[in-house]
């Protein structure tokens with residue numbers, strides 16, 4: 001049996017001091033993601049999706065519980081170790097693109113490699129290779145302001161991918177895109193997952209984006225409420241997701 | 255209600271407000287400090303070597319006022335950038351435009367008022383501190399200088415009150431003239447404007463030519479004189495602005511295009527930040543350079559006056575010390591001194607004459623400063639070589655051949671200090687052994703020495719002057735005001751120069767602090783906009799220490815270029831003074847050190863404040 005690339009075990013996250021105004025955003029969350037999996041995290045606004053992603057991505061610290069990524073326990077790591085770990089093992093895609101607008105697309109994509117001290121002559125082919133995969137080769141010399149939202153998000157994906165991280169973490173990557181660009185980005189991510197075995201953890205509240213995943217964890221009020229797995233085609237999975245969400249809202253009204 | 259919202263969001267943006275208050279306060283403090291001196295006319299005129307000193311300070315006030323006006327307008331428009339998005343939001347929620355405009359007006363005034371109070375208090379403290387420090391260092395009593403000077407206080411208050419009123423109006427007008435949508439869509443960061451290649455090339459060429467012409471004129475100031483000062487000021491100022499518009503962006507673009515360099519670590523980011531920053535800051539960097547040049551120039555020029563005193567006195571004296579009837583203690587002490595040369599001469603004193611033994615003088619002829627008659631080298635150090643074949647010479651001899659020759663007279667007067675100050679109206683003789691032993695008086699000696707380092711022995715030299723005065727008391731019955739020693743000459747020249755130096759340093763320090771705070775404020779006021787970049791870098795796994803190093807590097811380069819160029823301007827500019835000073839570059843390291851200390855302090859302060867703004871807190 002293969003080892004999971006992400007192993008989350010009874011994780012709790014409490015915001016605020018342990019006084020009356022503290023708030024439990026995650027309450028005993030456990031799950032695994034295996035290599036090559038494409039896992040979605042869904043739930044209503046305020047359910048704790050971003051909190052979960054931040055904790056898994058080492059940007060925030062869990063209050064208790066254990067998180068292992070690529071076999072390493074991140075809850076024990078120090079600041080600098082965490083930074084190095086992020087730069088080596090994780091790739092990020094955020095809703096607001098998060099490209100550095102004063103660097104060209106090329107420089108943005110090259111940054112993770114530069115940071116790891118990859119020699120200049122090796123950086124170039126790697127950047128071109130990943131840009132080719134994502135279909136943004138023609139805009140490498142441009143600055144982010146000069147390209148479209150969809151291209152920016154592809155560039156962000158390229159940057160997340162270029163150093164071959166253990167897993168890609170995406171928080172609402174389609175949130176700022178129109179439906180055409182959103183679809184195209186999700187197709188690309190699906191392609192990367194299928195054909196290049198990239199592991200992806202995707203946070204979204206958009207059912208259509210979620211329908212590209214293989215497995216979806218629904219969370220509410222900081223706990224995993226339900227887990228579904230894609231068995232048939234995408235359209236059916238989409239419908240299945242919508243059904244679960246409907247369940248949620250009826251639960252809310254109850 | 256609105257006020258409550260305002261104060262609460264002011265608390266949220268306190269870092270920005272601290273930067274703003276700091277920037278305004280520093281400007282006010284420096285302006286006040288400068289005025290304490292500039293307006294104290296009686297102090298200026300009583301203490302300056304240069305007659306046009308009041309004019310110099312008027313020009314200084316003008317330059318400082320111009321810089322301040324731009325600075326204050328920029329700084330207060332910063333309040334607007336901080337605020338406008340929020341004000342727009344209130345308006346979408348139904349706040350009246352008139353109300354919002356009014357709020358902007360009063361907020362600007364309020365901030366101005368607070369900084370005026372703190373600024374003036376800081377200014378009084380700063381003037382006091384700077385003045386005391388300089389006076390101590392210079393041994394300058396500085397009577398008449400007052401850190402709390404009411405007319406300067408009034409000028410500063412009026413100047414800033416008008417400025418803040420104006421800027422409050424401008425801010426209010428800007429708010430009033432914008433639609434709600436304009437406000438809500440807070441100004442996006444402008445993308446770095448890439449200037450066309452040929453423009454950069456042309457600018458670079460113009461910059462080099464202008465600066466080159468200016469330097470040429472300064473180096474050859476002797477031929478151009480007054481016209482030269484004006485021509486150099488104009489060409490160098492414009493050349494400097496062109497430098498920052500073209501040459502510097504060109505250099506950075508070149509650096510960035512070196513792939514192996516750009517691809518290394520965070521370099522691509524650091525260079526990009528730098529490139530962006532410089533395109534934003536061309537005018538500021540140009541201004542800072544010129545202020546550095548003025549401030550450093552003022553300090554260097556005044557200090558070179560100071561050090562010229564030592565050189566000037568050395569033009570008149572070949573020896574540094576002459577002691578009559580040295581005590582046993584003094585002779586012991588001399589053993590530890592670094593003498594280039596030390597000679598003893600014996601003499602006798604009778605009621606009507608002073609007799610120096612010829613053989614002593616001939617055996618160890620003293621050095622004197624001989625006038626050359628040419629301007630390049632005023633005097634030359636030579637050993638007296640005039641022969642003394644006769645048995646007696648004097649300064650009142652009837653025949654020409656028995657008169658003491660010019661060189662020997664110079665030696666006796668300037669090096670042995672054998673003048674009426676010590677010996678009253680006795681005649682000075684040089685006599686041979688036979689005549690000398692026939693005189694019925696005690697044999698005495700005078701020790702004359704040339705030191706390795708004159709200024710280092712100033713305490714002891716002062717004592718020796720007192721000792722010589724006592725010797726004179728025994729010979730003449732009264733204590734002379736002076737003995738005519740090199741040390742006396744040196745201190746009296748220094749006392750005159752001290753006032754000028756004090757002013758030069760004061761002026762220089764004010765300018766340097768002003769320019770550094772302009773730069774600092776400019777950098778810090780755009781820092782908030784950079785926060786998201788640093789935050790993103792942290793997310794993708796850049797260590798805090800690397801981010802910090804990138805900040806150090808970027809800000810260092812930004813501080814470096816104006817500092818360096820201003821410094822070169824001064825080094826070349828000092829050549830101008832070679833027409834009035836003997837060696838304008840003597841000990842130029844002192845103003846340079848002062849400059850480096852001030853500059854470095856500001857650099858480190860900026861880095862620290864910048865880091866506090868852009869880097870996430872340490873957890």
Ligand SMILES: Nc1ncnc2c1ncn2[C@@H]1O[C@H](COP(=O)(O)OP(=O)(O)O)[C@@H](O)[C@H]1O
Pocket residue numbers: 015016023025043044045046047048049050051052
């Ligand atoms: N830094 C924080 N301090 C306090 N509460 C927070 C913080 N971040 C998030 N929360 C709270 O935790 C809950 C989950 O937030 P989040 O994970 O952002 O939700 P989601 O991404 O699912 O919309 C929310 O109720 C939110 O208010």
Ligand SMILES: [Mg+2]
Pocket residue numbers: 049050
């Ligand atoms: Mg969220």
